[in-house]
Amino acid sequence: MDTRILRVFLMLAAGLALPVVPALAEETSSVDETPVIDPNIVRLGLREADIDALDVEVGAFFGFMSVEDFGTNEVYGARLAWHVTEYLFIEGQYGMTSVGRTSAESLDPTLNLLTDADRDLVYYNASLGFNALPGEVFIGENAAFNTDIYFLLGAGTTEFANDRMFTINAGLGVRFIAYDWLAIHLTFQDLIFEKVAIIDPANSGDSAHNMQYTTSFTVFF
Amino acid sequence: MFARILIALVVACSFSAVSARASEYPSVEVQDAFLDLRTGPGEGYPKVQIVERGDFVEILLSKTDWFKVRTRKGFEGWVHRDDMERTLDPDGDKIRISTVGEDEFAHRRWEAGVKMGDFEGNTMVGGLLGYYFTQNLSIELNASEALGSFSDSQLYSLSITHQPWPQWRCSPYFIMGGGAIKIQPEAKFVQTRDRTDQTVHAGLGMRVYITRQFMFRGEYRSNVILTDVDDNLEIEEWTLGFSAFF
Numbered sequence: 001m002d003t004r005i006l007r008v009f010l011m012l013a014a015g016l017a018l019p020v021v022p023a024l025a026e027e028t029s030s031v032d033e034t035p036v037i038d039p040n041i042v043r044l045g046l047r048e049a050d051i052d053a054l055d056v057e058v059g060a061f062f063g064f065m066s067v068e069d070f071g072t073n074e075v076y077g078a079r080l081a082w083h084v085t086e087y088l089f090i091e092g093q094y095g096m097t098s099v100g101r102t103s104a105e106s107l108d109p110t111l112n113l114l115t116d117a118d119r120d121l122v123y124y125n126a127s128l129g130f131n132a133l134p135g136e137v138f139i140g141e142n143a144a145f146n147t148d149i150y151f152l153l154g155a156g157t158t159e160f161a162n163d164r165m166f167t168i169n170a171g172l173g174v175r176f177i178a179y180d181w182l183a184i185h186l187t188f189q190d191l192i193f194e195k196v197a198i199i200d201p202a203n204s205g206d207s208a209h210n211m212q213y214t215t216s217f218t219v220f221f
Numbered sequence: 222m223f224a225r226i227l228i229a230l231v232v233a234c235s236f237s238a239v240s241a242r243a244s245e246y247p248s249v250e251v252q253d254a255f256l257d258l259r260t261g262p263g264e265g266y267p268k269v270q271i272v273e274r275g276d277f278v279e280i281l282l283s284k285t286d287w288f289k290v291r292t293r294k295g296f297e298g299w300v301h302r303d304d305m306e307r308t309l310d311p312d313g314d315k316i317r318i319s320t321v322g323e324d325e326f327a328h329r330r331w332e333a334g335v336k337m338g339d340f341e342g343n344t345m346v347g348g349l350l351g352y353y354f355t356q357n358l359s360i361e362l363n364a365s366e367a368l369g370s371f372s373d374s375q376l377y378s379l380s381i382t383h384q385p386w387p388q389w390r391c392s393p394y395f396i397m398g399g400g401a402i403k404i405q406p407e408a409k410f411v412q413t414r415d416r417t418d419q420t421v422h423a424g425l426g427m428r429v430y431i432t433r434q435f436m437f438r439g440e441y442r443s444n445v446i447l448t449d450v451d452d453n454l455e456i457e458e459w460t461l462g463f464s465a466f467f
Contacts, residue, residue, distance in 0.1 A: 048318060050247050052282040082465065084435045086263045086285045090465065126335040126348075128463065134263040146261040155337040155346055157366065163407065166337075166344035166368045177261075180282060180289065205370070220284070 054180060057081040059218025061095070061187070067121060067160075068208035069199045070099035075212055081129065089129040091152065093169075095212070096122045099160075102199060113198050118162050123191060125156025125169045137176065146177040158193045165193040175218075185216035246279040246291070249308040249316055256308065258298025262287035270298050278308075326430045326466065327388045329353060334438065334464025336365070341456040343369035347376070349464070356387040361396070372406045376444075378422060390430045397423040402446055419447045424458070434465045 058080045065075035077095030084090065099119045105111050133149035152171035157164055171189035178184055191210045195203060255271040262284045270292070272278055278290040278300075286302040302318055310316045332351040339345065347365020354360070359382045367374045378400025384392050399421045406415075426440030439461050446454040 047247070051280050051288070054282055054284050083285050084433050084465070086287065088432070088435065090435075090463070131263075134261065134265045136260065136266070144260070146266070157346055157368065164366070164368050164373050166346060180284075 054220035055083045057083065057089075057183065057218045057220050059183075059185075059216050061185070061214040061216035063187075063212060063214030065095070065097045065121075065191075065210060065212040067097070067099045067210050068195065069102045070119075071101070073097050073099055075214065077214075079216060079218065081218070086134075087131050089131070089150075091127045091129050091154070092124070093127065093154075093156075094122075094124045096120065114161055118160070121158065121160040123156060123158040123160075123167055125154045125167060125191075127152045127154025127169060127171075131175075148175040148177075149173070150175060152187075152189065158191065160193075161196045161198065163194075163196070167191050167193040181220045183216075183218045183220065185218065186213070187216060188213050246281055247310075248277045248279045249305070249310055250313075251276050251278065252309050252315070253304070253307045256290075256300060256304055258290065258292075258296070258300060260298065262289070262299045264301070266299065270296050280305075321433050323390060323430055325434075326390075326436065327356060329466035331467040332359070332361075332464045333467075334436075334462050336438070336440070336460040336462025338440075338458065338460030338462075340365075340367035340374070340458050343367040343372075343374070345458065345460060347460070349462075351382070351464075357384055358382070359384075361398075363400070370407070372404050374405070375403045376420070377401050378420065380422070382426075384428070392428045392430075393425065394428060395423075395425050396440065396442065397421075402444075418449075421445050421447070422458075428464075431463075434467065435463065436466065437461070437463050 058078075060076070060078050062074065062076040064072050066072040075095050075097040077093060079091060079093045081089050081091040097120075099121055102113060105113060130151045131148040132151055135147045135149070136144050137147055138144050150173050152169065152173065154169045156167050156169060158167040159165075169189055169191050171187055173185050173187035173189075176184045189212045191212060192207050193210070195206050195208045200206075251272050251274050253274060255273050256278065257268045258270040258272065259266040259268050272290075272292055276293060278292055281289045281291055281297070283289070287299045288302065288305050289297060290300050291297045302320065306316060306318060308316055330353055332353070333349070335346075335348050337344070337346045345365055345367045347363060349361055349363045351359045351361040361380045361382055363376070363378045363380065365376050367376065378398055380396045380398030382394045382396045384394035386392055399419065401417055402420050403415060403417045422442045422444045424440060424442035426438055429437045429439075431437060440459070442458040442460075444456040444458055446456060448454055
């Protein structure tokens with residue numbers, strides 16, 4: 001029953017609409033009989049948006065960071081890079097570690113130079129990256145992977161020992177392109193920030209070189 | 222019941238397989254005598270294959286200036302943007318790939334960047350986000366921190382910038398605006414509380430177009446911190462940084 005009502009309704013609607021369409025068509029086509037553009041040609045073209053551009057790289061890293069006077073500990077974090085050209089990229093990094101006890105504290109267990117919360121180290125930085133040496137590695141007879149040896153230079157902030165310190169970061173890395181969308185990095189970085197004043201008050205203005213080596217897995221998209 | 226689910230699954234899978242095959246990559250016709258394919262997206266990678274005039278290649282993806290293509294025979298390689306522009310699209314028109322260049326630099330809308338420098342003896346790091354109303358005028362949001370031995374400060378500011386010659390590769394600009402500064406004295410040196418003050422600033426800078434969507438910028442600002450005490454504090458700020466524009 002419902003469908004019949006619907007059908008009648010549709011027929012009525014179509015009946016009402018039909019006389020209007022030719023009237024409109026008559027009005028518009030009265031000037032020029034031949035259309036300028038043939039509507040039957042389907043233009044395929046090439047739309048750039050159809051090409052997947054993989055210029056952004058995002059991933060996570062883990063490794064070890066040696067913080068001067070506080071030993072070497074696990075470090076982990078995230079990185080985000082944007083590749084401007086085949087040589088140049090911009091990268092942001094966020095990393096965190098938790099440092100151990102100094103040798104003085106190990107010798108005297110009652111000595112606590114920092115609270116547990118102050119032993120957490122967090123840094124972030126922005127760097128310019130240069131893909132200096134592109135290359136290929138071969139695994140066996142049938143597999144070849146593209147690689148890049150790159151340099152990083154940047155600046156940022158480190159939060160550690162109840163202080164915020166300006167940090168210069170310089171590094172060297174190797175990027176293995178496993179797939180077009182996946183890369184594995186091995187990165188060595190030197191994070192240079194002020195020495196912790198409590199450890200060495202006489203030289204508190206001096207800078208400490210804190211080496212970090214990490215492995216990253218990144219995805220291009 | 223299970224059979225029905227199984228059939229539904231099979232149908233769904235076959236549909237997705239069909240749609241995957243249907244979503245073909247755009248293909249272009251080689252117009253030059255030949256098209257060089259390299260093993261990687263860089264000019265150092267060796268050329269390992271050529272595609273002759275009249276042959277078609279599919280464009281799989283791009284990385285910076287390089288396009289990964291697949292030949293009819295299934296061979297995959299990388300082609301530079303300049304070579305890609307000497308191919309024809311399915312309509313027989315030369316393909317046009319938009320590159321971002323100096324012209325786009327002059328007509329940019331958004332800018333995002335980072336900077337570092339000197340804030341009256343303290344080291345400053347920060348970030349910025351800008352929006353251009355016109356080629357000459359933009360509004361800019363800055364967030365930075367100045368790290369020193371005696372105090373750390375956080376600065377937030379909103380500025381108007383004006384560049385008289387937007388079409389220049391090295392484009393100078395004027396900046397003025399206001400904001401707030403939060404100063405945190407280091408507890409180990411002085412026992413005072415954090416304080417927040419209003420600031421006003423004026424200065425000038427230079428944006429230098431480098432390549433693609435990338436520019437360097439250097440800036441000088443004279444900040445005046447409006448304190449409660451009689452004398453206002455004047456602080457000079459010098460920064461260098463880089464930005465990307467969109």
